[in-house]
Amino acid sequence: MSETCNQSCSSCGEDCADRKIDFSEKLHVMSDVKKVIGVVSGKGGVGKSLITSLLAVTMQRRGCQTAILDADITGPSIPKVFGLKEKAQGTDAGIFPVKSKTGIDIMSINLLLENDSDPVIFRGPIIAGTVKQFWSNVIWSGEDYMFVDMPPGTGDVALTVFQSIAVDGIIIVASPQELVSMIVTKAVKMANMMNIPIIGLVENMSYFKCPDNGKDYKIFGESHIDEIAAEYGLEVLARLPIDPKFSGMCDRGMIELFEGDWLEAAADKIELITNKKEIKKEEKMIKIAVASEQDMVTEHFGHCVNFNIYETENGKITKSESIENPGHRPGFLPNFLNDLGVNVIIAGGMGGGAIEIFDEKGIEVITGATGEAKAAAEAYLLGSLKSTGSVCHDHQHAHGEGCGGGCGH
Numbered sequence: 395m396s397e398t399c400n401q402s403c404s405s406c407g408e409d410c411a412d413r414k415i416d417f418s419e420k421l422h423v424m425s426d427v428k429k430v431i432g433v434v435s436g437k438g439g440v441g442k443s444l445i446t447s448l449l450a451v452t453m454q455r456r457g458c459q460t461a462i463l464d465a466d467i468t469g470p471s472i473p474k475v476f477g478l479k480e481k482a483q484g485t486d487a488g489i490f491p492v493k494s495k496t497g498i499d500i501m502s503i504n505l506l507l508e509n510d511s512d513p514v515i516f517r518g519p520i521i522a523g524t525v526k527q528f529w530s531n532v533i534w535s536g537e538d539y540m541f542v543d544m545p546p547g548t549g550d551v552a553l554t555v556f557q558s559i560a561v562d563g564i565i566i567v568a569s570p571q572e573l574v575s576m577i578v579t580k581a582v583k584m585a586n587m588m589n590i591p592i593i594g595l596v597e598n599m600s601y602f603k604c605p606d607n608g609k610d611y612k613i614f615g616e617s618h619i620d621e622i623a624a625e626y627g628l629e630v631l632a633r634l635p636i637d638p639k640f641s642g643m644c645d646r647g648m649i650e651l652f653e654g655d656w657l658e659a660a661a662d663k664i665e666l667i668t669n670k671k672e673i674k675k676e677e678k679m680i681k682i683a684v685a686s687e688q689d690m691v692t693e694h695f696g697h698c699v700n701f702n703i704y705e706t707e708n709g710k711i712t713k714s715e716s717i718e719n720p721g722h723r724p725g726f727l728p729n730f731l732n733d734l735g736v737n738v739i740i741a742g743g744m745g746g747g748a749i750e751i752f753d754e755k756g757i758e759v760i761t762g763a764t765g766e767a768k769a770a771a772e773a774y775l776l777g778s779l780k781s782t783g784s785v786c787h788d789h790q791h792a793h794g795e796g797c798g799g800g801c802g803h
Contacts, residue, residue, distance in 0.1 A: 419526045419558040422488050425534040427461070431541050431593070431664060432555060432564040434585070436577030438546040440569045441598035443471045444640060445657075446543040447649045449565070450498050452657045453664070458538035461491065463528050464502035465555055466545040467521045468514045473504045477647020481505055488533040496650050501532050522554035529559050539664070556588040563591040563667055565631065565660065569599045570617040578619075582626050593667050594631035595623055596660060602636040610635075631660035680706045682774060683731050684767040685741035686716075691763045691770050693742035696722035702767040703734065709775045714768070728752050740770050740779070 421427060433449065435442040443466065450460045464472040476494045482505040483490055491499040503524065504510050516524070534540065542559070545551045555561065564585055568578045578595070585592050597619045601610040613636060623630050634656050643649050684691060685698035692698040698719050705713040720730060728751035731739060739752060740760045752759045762782025763770045773779035 418560070419530045421560075422530055422533050424487065425532070425537075427534050427537045427540050429539050429562045429664075430559060431539060432544055432561050432590070433541055433567060434544045434552065434564050434581050435546050435567045436579075436581040438469070440546075440567050441634070442466075442546065442567045443475065443543050444644065444649075445565070445567045445596055445598060445634075446541050447472065447475045447644075448652065448657050449660065449664075450539075450541050451496070451650050451652065452661045453539050454496055454498055456661060456665075459497070459499075459536050461499040461534055461537040461540040462501075463525075463532075463540055463542045464500065464504075465525045465528070465542050465551060467503050467516065467524050467551070469545065470502045470504045470514075471644075472500055472502050472543055473510070474647060475644045475649045476500060478505065488531050490533055494650060498650075499534060499537065501528050519550075522550050525551055525554055526558050552584065553588075556585075556590055561590055563593040563664075565593050565596055565664075567596050567598055568619055568622075570597065570612065570614040570619070578622055579625075582622065582628070586626075591667065592626075592628055594629040594660065594663055595619055596632045596634070596657075597630065598634045599636045600633035629663065631663055632656045680737045680775075681735050682706060682738045682740065682771045683734070683736040684763075684770055685739070686767040689767050691740065691742055691765060691767055695739075695741035695744040695748060695761075696727065698741070701731070702771075703736070704768070704771045706771075706775060711768070711771065711775075725751060728755060728757070732757060738774060740767075740774060 431449070433442055433446040443464075446462060450462050454460045462472055464470050466472075473492075476498070478492050478494065478500065480492055482492050482501060489501070491501040492505050493499055503514055507514075514521075542555060542561070544555060566578055566581050566585075582592065597617060599614060600612075600617060602613050603610050617633075619630055619633075622628070640652070643652055682704045684702045684704070685695045686692055686702045687699045689702065700719055701717045703715050703717055704711045717734075720726070725747070728748055732755045736757060738758045738760065740763045742761065742763060744759065744761050749759050749761075760770075760774060760779060760781040763779060770779060
């Protein structure tokens with residue numbers, strides 16, 4: 395730690411051992427939020443709140459339970475867009491979001507103010523703290539997708555959301571002007587620096603379709619969104635027109651009645667990205683058992699002295715222990731290792747009966763391994779250890795063809 399350290403790690407650029415602080419906020423114990431999508435813009439006035447609302451409505455129409463956390467504390471517009479008049483209520487347990495007409499759960503500072511027109515005169519730390527309270531003190535029940543309407547820019551609140559809330563990905567909203575393109579680049583770079591996946595880009599006010607001749611007119615000039623997308627390997631998910639119907643529905647609080655399929659491709663990508671992330675999340679923790687004699691792989695699975703058990707995460711061993719072989723009664727060892735939560739079993743050879751039981755349990759079998767047990771586990775994690783399919787037949791006469799008794803030989 396530096397002698398001049400002021401204990402404010404969030405603003406410190408020094409890489410010291412004491413700087414590793416977890417800024418994450420825990421979700422309310424009664425809450426259930428499966429996926430969190432941030433909606434971001436590099437500047438104000440590009441229609442970020444509109445896109446947030448349309449995305450929530452689109453996903454709700456697909457049969458998902460959706461929610462909106464309005465993190466734009468000083469410029470809240472979500473309640474107005476949805477025509478919400480009631481205020482949020484709470485108990486000693488926590489605060490309950492307000493439901494829209496179609497059941498979208500919404501929390502915004504305007505749902506807590508006595509008058510919607512009262513200004514929110516908070517300093518930065520209080521604004522950031524309010525956002526964290528919307529995550530940790532509000533009871534979000536059964537939300538498939540939560541959309542976070544972020545304030546414009548890359549300042550304190552955006553940093554707070556990225557550090558405090560488990561964001562699964564963001565969508566960046568832009569408009570066609572060249573100036574906005576430059577600011578979007580800042581948002582892209584911030585997301586990359588914070589290791590937040592970018593789902594894609596949405597361009598609002600992309601064009602105006604003349605009702606008289608049906609032609610598209612680019613009111614704000616030529617778009618630069620494709621250039622940004624190409625530069626950073628991103629996808630343009632939607633281009634929304636300038637449409638007076640949007641402003642009319644927002645003014646009347648009837649955004650849930652909008653008609654159009656502009657954001658269907660964005661909804662498809664959200665479902666695809668988040669599903670892939672869930673699969674990856676499930677696969678990143680693996681428990682490997684190596685049939686061993688001390689620290690060396692044994693030739694026969696059932697004859698091992700001990701099992702070296704390796705817990706792994708993200709392709710690296712995080713914990714190891716040695717468990718004595720409790721005996722190889724017919725069918726016992728595969729069930730024993732399954733009860734320990736083992737996902738992969740590595741051995742020199744194995745009987746056909748044991749392999750069948752492991753297959754039934756969904757446990758991957760790797761045979762033909764030799765050498766040090768830990769090296770074998772690490773080779774598996776690297777993808778360089780492949781099963782030879784080696785099946786032991788040493789005791790087939792004692793237990794039947796192929797050792798079907800599951801003894802593990």
